[in-house]
Amino acid sequence: MSIKKTANNVVNYLVSVGIALFFALTLDGRVGWFMVLVLLLAPVISLIITLCVVRFTNLNIEITDNTVNKGDNCYINLNIKNRCFFPSPPLWVEIEDSPSVYCTGEEKLCIWTLPYGEERINVELRAEICDKSYIGIRSVKMMDYLGLFSFKAPFKQSARGGYISVIPDIEEIDENNVLINEITVASVLADDSEDTAEGNRFTFGGFPGYDNREYIPGDPLKRINWKLSAKRNKLLIRLEDEVVTSKIAIVLDNSFPNEFLQGREKALMVQKTIENALGFAQRLIIMGYDISFWVKNEENWLKYDLGNEAQLTELRINLADFTFTGNEVSIPEDELLFRKINTVLLCTPYADKAIKDKFSAYKGGKNQLSLILFFAMGEEDRL
Numbered sequence: 001m002s003i004k005k006t007a008n009n010v011v012n013y014l015v016s017v018g019i020a021l022f023f024a025l026t027l028d029g030r031v032g033w034f035m036v037l038v039l040l041l042a043p044v045i046s047l048i049i050t051l052c053v054v055r056f057t058n059l060n061i062e063i064t065d066n067t068v069n070k071g072d073n074c075y076i077n078l079n080i081k082n083r084c085f086f087p088s089p090p091l092w093v094e095i096e097d098s099p100s101v102y103c104t105g106e107e108k109l110c111i112w113t114l115p116y117g118e119e120r121i122n123v124e125l126r127a128e129i130c131d132k133s134y135i136g137i138r139s140v141k142m143m144d145y146l147g148l149f150s151f152k153a154p155f156k157q158s159a160r161g162g163y164i165s166v167i168p169d170i171e172e173i174d175e176n177n178v179l180i181n182e183i184t185v186a187s188v189l190a191d192d193s194e195d196t197a198e199g200n201r202f203t204f205g206g207f208p209g210y211d212n213r214e215y216i217p218g219d220p221l222k223r224i225n226w227k228l229s230a231k232r233n234k235l236l237i238r239l240e241d242e243v244v245t246s247k248i249a250i251v252l253d254n255s256f257p258n259e260f261l262q263g264r265e266k267a268l269m270v271q272k273t274i275e276n277a278l279g280f281a282q283r284l285i286i287m288g289y290d291i292s293f294w295v296k297n298e299e300n301w302l303k304y305d306l307g308n309e310a311q312l313t314e315l316r317i318n319l320a321d322f323t324f325t326g327n328e329v330s331i332p333e334d335e336l337l338f339r340k341i342n343t344v345l346l347c348t349p350y351a352d353k354a355i356k357d358k359f360s361a362y363k364g365g366k367n368q369l370s371l372i373l374f375f376a377m378g379e380e381d382r383l
Contacts, residue, residue, distance in 0.1 A: 009147035013043070034232040046144040047343055049086055054142055054153060056084035057113075059091070067165045067320055068127045074101065074164055076123040076135065082113040089145050091153065095123055096138035100131035101164050115183045129267045130168035130274060132321050136161010165320035168271060168310070171196045171279030172232050179345065181371055184221045187248050187289075187343040212346035215252065223288070248284065251294045252277045254347035256324040269349045270324055276314060276325055276374060281306055294332055298325060301332040324349060 015354070017039045024032025062077040076095065082088045084189075091111045097103045103125045113119045123304045125135060140153040174178060215224060215235030225238045252274065284291050285306060293304040293315060304315050330346055337346060 005038070006147065006150060012145060013148060017237070028116075043144070043146055043148050046089075046146045050142065050144040050149070052184075053084045053086050053088055057082050057091075057153075059140060059153070060091075061161060061361070062179065062377045063162050063164065063358070065164065066162065067167060067317065069129055069167045070130050070169050072127055073126060074125050075291045075357070076125065076161075078109075078111070078121045078137075079120045080111055080113055080121075080124065082115065082117050085115045087115055088113045090143045090147075092141045092143065094138045094140075094152075095178075096134070096136050096161060097125055097137065098131070098133035099123050099267050100129040100133040100166060101127050101135055103113060113118065122177060125164075127164065127166040129264070130166045130271045130320065131267050132163055132165045132323055134161060134163050161249075167316050167320045168274045170282050171272075171275040173276070173279040175283060175287065179280065179372060179374060180287075183248060183280075183284070183343055183345055184287070184289075186372070206238040207221070221287070239313060245369050247346075248289055248291045248343045249294055249336055249341045250277055250281055250284075250291060252296075252297045252319075252322070252346065253329050253331075254322070254324050255329045256291055256349055272320055273349040273374075274322065277345075278312070278319070280345055280347070280374070281315070282309075282312055285312060294335075295319070296330070296332075301335060303335070327365055345370070345372045 015035065020035035020039055021031060022032075024036055058079075058081045060079045060081075062079070065073045068074045078093065080088070080091060089112065093109045093111060095103050095107045095109070097107065102125060104126050107119065109123070111119055111121060141150050142153040143150050176354070215229075217235050223237045225236045229236045255271070264267065281291060281293055285308065290307040293306050295302045295304070295318075304311065304318070306312055306315065329346075331344060331346060
């Protein structure tokens with residue numbers, strides 16, 4: 001309840017006492033002084049009854065969904081039950097939302113119930129930004145019947161709310177995207193430069209033991225036999241029975257070094273990072289690549305193998321709980337090199353010169369790791 005409204009109630013109460021006092025002094029002393037006494041005792045009686053009723057009033061909160069898709073609505077159910085023979089005084093409930101999941105209606109609700117009554121209210125919230133957000137009740141205040149006193153309702157703190165995870169969308173990435181071209185070319189060049197077991201599998205013509213056909217637009221670039229194509233002066237596609245898994249990795253960086261961005265601005269940048277990482281993964285899957293998607297939790301790196309839409313959907317659900325908690329950008333370098341992954345797309349929320357300087361050391365280094373950076377601020381850099 002607002003201070004202005006409480007002040008109005010106090011003024012109205014004092015005016016009522018003044019009228020009763022004037023009545024007692026000028027018109028009828030016996031009735032007038034009785035009215036004055038009743039009005040003077042009314043706040044005390046109102047407060048005592050309020051404190052008694054609150055002991056018999058229960059407030060429960062229920063969150064309908066813990067995981068929702070971005071753009072969907074979710075609900076908080078408030079259930080107030082009065083187990084007393086007095087009607088409950090007004091309860092002022094303030095809803096706690098976030099920049100990611102916000103209340104679509106009034107955030108402050110005034111609720112009261114009849115004797116032995118029950119009131120159920122649904123509060124609608126909308127999931128706008130992919131994030132893990134806390135929603136629930138920020139505060140519960142109870143007024144006395146006259147509206148003169150306000151105090152914190154002594155309800156249990158255990159059921160005040162919970163977390164809702166918002167599943168991110170997938171950014172539409174065009175097949176002609178600059179970064180997609182960089183990734184595919186870097187992967188192909190790295191594959192053709194490696195010494196593999198193919199050198200021991202020759203046909204009578206002296207070429208690697210694959211069946212080949214001419215390139216058709218839309219074929220995955222990773223299937224092009226570049227060496228044979230150069231000799232035949234036309235693009236040829238390998239038709240080996242066992243396709244080698246593409247050595248491409250997408251790394252979602254969990255750091256957020258910029259301390260100046262908070263609230264909605266930070267949430268939007270985090271969302272852009274996640275949804276673009278998913279968009280690059282989807283585009284590469286459509287082009288026929290199997291990729292590994294790396295996510296760091298508080299301690300360890302987690303790897304998700306992606307080769308179809310079902311695996312990508314599972315990853316989206318898992319990323320609904322993803323939070324940016326690190327202070328320093330990193331990649332699972334040892335794991336990537338151990339698995340012979342040579343092309344890495346690092347998706348990070350904030351472009352910083354120190355990041356570029358740090359990872360520029362990979363270029364031409366002994367590890368020959370081709371690292372491509374995507375910054376959520378819109379900057380892109382290839383190392």
